[in-house]
Amino acid sequence: MAGQMTAPAVQTRRAGTAGQLAGPRIKPTKMAANLVLLVIALLFVLPMAWVVVASFDAQATLSFGVPDALTTDNFAAIMTPELTWLPLWNAFVLSFGAGAITVVVAVLAAYPLSRYRMRFGKYFLYSVLFGTCLPITAIMVPVYSLFVQLNLLDSLPGTIFFMAATSLPMAIWMTKNFMDSVPISLEEAAWTEGASAMQALRQVVLPLMRPGIAVVFIFVFVQAWGNFFVPFVLLLSPEKQPAAVSIFAFFGQYGSVAYGQLAAYSLLYAAPVLGLYVLVTRISGSAFALAGAVKG
Amino acid sequence: MAVTSRGAARVVPLAPAVVLLALFMLGPVVWSFYGSFTNAALTGPAALNPEWIGLDNYTALFGDPDFPKSLWLTVVFVFLSAVVGQNVMGILLAGLLRSAVKPVRSIASTVVVAAWVLPEIVAAFAAYAFFHSEGTLNTMLAGVGIAGPDWLYSTPMLAVILANIWRGTAFSMMVYSAALAEVPPELTEAAQLDGANGFQRLAWVTIPVIRRSISTNLMLTTLQTLSVFTLIYVMTGGGPGTDSSTLPILAYQEAFKFAQVGYGTAIATVMIIVGAVFSVIYIRALRPEVD
Numbered sequence: 001m002a003g004q005m006t007a008p009a010v011q012t013r014r015a016g017t018a019g020q021l022a023g024p025r026i027k028p029t030k031m032a033a034n035l036v037l038l039v040i041a042l043l044f045v046l047p048m049a050w051v052v053v054a055s056f057d058a059q060a061t062l063s064f065g066v067p068d069a070l071t072t073d074n075f076a077a078i079m080t081p082e083l084t085w086l087p088l089w090n091a092f093v094l095s096f097g098a099g100a101i102t103v104v105v106a107v108l109a110a111y112p113l114s115r116y117r118m119r120f121g122k123y124f125l126y127s128v129l130f131g132t133c134l135p136i137t138a139i140m141v142p143v144y145s146l147f148v149q150l151n152l153l154d155s156l157p158g159t160i161f162f163m164a165a166t167s168l169p170m171a172i173w174m175t176k177n178f179m180d181s182v183p184i185s186l187e188e189a190a191w192t193e194g195a196s197a198m199q200a201l202r203q204v205v206l207p208l209m210r211p212g213i214a215v216v217f218i219f220v221f222v223q224a225w226g227n228f229f230v231p232f233v234l235l236l237s238p239e240k241q242p243a244a245v246s247i248f249a250f251f252g253q254y255g256s257v258a259y260g261q262l263a264a265y266s267l268l269y270a271a272p273v274l275g276l277y278v279l280v281t282r283i284s285g286s287a288f289a290l291a292g293a294v295k296g
Numbered sequence: 297m298a299v300t301s302r303g304a305a306r307v308v309p310l311a312p313a314v315v316l317l318a319l320f321m322l323g324p325v326v327w328s329f330y331g332s333f334t335n336a337a338l339t340g341p342a343a344l345n346p347e348w349i350g351l352d353n354y355t356a357l358f359g360d361p362d363f364p365k366s367l368w369l370t371v372v373f374v375f376l377s378a379v380v381g382q383n384v385m386g387i388l389l390a391g392l393l394r395s396a397v398k399p400v401r402s403i404a405s406t407v408v409v410a411a412w413v414l415p416e417i418v419a420a421f422a423a424y425a426f427f428h429s430e431g432t433l434n435t436m437l438a439g440v441g442i443a444g445p446d447w448l449y450s451t452p453m454l455a456v457i458l459a460n461i462w463r464g465t466a467f468s469m470m471v472y473s474a475a476l477a478e479v480p481p482e483l484t485e486a487a488q489l490d491g492a493n494g495f496q497r498l499a500w501v502t503i504p505v506i507r508r509s510i511s512t513n514l515m516l517t518t519l520q521t522l523s524v525f526t527l528i529y530v531m532t533g534g535g536p537g538t539d540s541s542t543l544p545i546l547a548y549q550e551a552f553k554f555a556q557v558g559y560g561t562a563i564a565t566v567m568i569i570v571g572a573v574f575s576v577i578y579i580r581a582l583r584p585e586v587d
Contacts, residue, residue, distance in 0.1 A: 029494075033395045040389065041404040044411055044462060046432055047422040054425075062425045063435040109313035112306050124310070126579060131321055133515075133575035135523030137544040138567035141551040141560040142328035143320075145336055145346075165320035168313060197306075226415030228526045233552075244417045248530070251421065259425070266418040277413045 131169030178212030386468020
């Protein structure tokens, strides 16, 4: 029975690999696969669809529902400097700062790791790999006490450096992998002309790995932009807090009534991240780039 | 001499990374072990000059009925939402995506990845609204004549587990999609010609070939789920009571709500040790690739 069933399946696959279009009749198993996927997609999209629909709904509730009237009042209500623009600006400063520091430090660290055979290089990479695994939420309470001791609590630069440090292990790992794919022969040419290692890095290697650096920067930026727990613990003054924290405070104060505004705020805050993700998929040519990088 | 100075010059670019990692990653870990032996508080003199109290925090921890409960909730949360939920959903989706037509494939993968790309606080609000007693889920259930319970109150663990599956499945789906793409089609075709059905091909051909990806992914999703805080904190706040207080929530509440920073640090130390054990297993599994 199974043997009879399988013969046409093999043919379909061969036809597929030969680049031909699928036939007009789709096999029932394929139909089932498509159907199951659509059901899963529907279940996955429902919670997110609420955010989008509620933000344009004048009488938004907690449930997804077709609005009686579309409005942009929710957006107009939240677009004030202290509620939206300052927290978004703070989020940008935090994320850009963390991204820039991480990229510079990771490129510097990746260069010797990628180019020289060092005795302790392997151990350093193991520690870095260990760092990528460390659950950051686990260390937030000790980080708080450490920041009290260092007098860094409620300091924007302190928080930026902490966020840079926590994304550094992953960034070094990714940058080293990108750098490994730049052939060393190009630098050897630069060295014979008398360039130092740092000159070779700046003038030969970096221009060749621009897309890789962009991916690492966006990766760190997106993580910092979406991070709630770290600024929630380390930044105390409302005027320093990024959008993730101020949106939570808004939820605590008005969340139980102003669902539409909460949804509008969420949408506004999530939009840059979604845009950057699309950008990464364009740069790296793969929709699953971030997870691929994580896999190492 | 020349060799050593050249060797030293080569190491210099590593210095900023070493300083940052030592100060902000190694520092807190060391501080955590030290702080868990002190009576550090949130404010007042005990915040700046904590006193050494030995093992008091740990004896209090193991005598506290909330701790074993929280440990158990963490195990349940990690096992059901990461090890079972995200992994099974991930491999299922990766498999289905391969046999789907292109528009369905792009719709499904975009939607699943979107839940993962969203900032965690937005994802948490969305999940809160979905499982709320007046939320989307109960509206749908009412549509077919079922009066849904107040999920966040009566079954908080179920709600946060399902929410975490929704939030995190994309990662496993992407890892398994990449892994399945590398399974040589000749292998499955040969099994097919030998009369193996779909399930047999999965069990005896596909899974053995991608087992490395499976172990890597299990470890990474476990570690990520171990540190989930925002999703649970926004959805249930660890409640009702402590019925959904996993270790990160418990540590946060002890340290910042009840101002027992030393006690919270002891919980953090337990989490670091659990995380470290998983990390070592993970790195050992990866070792041949690193060398």
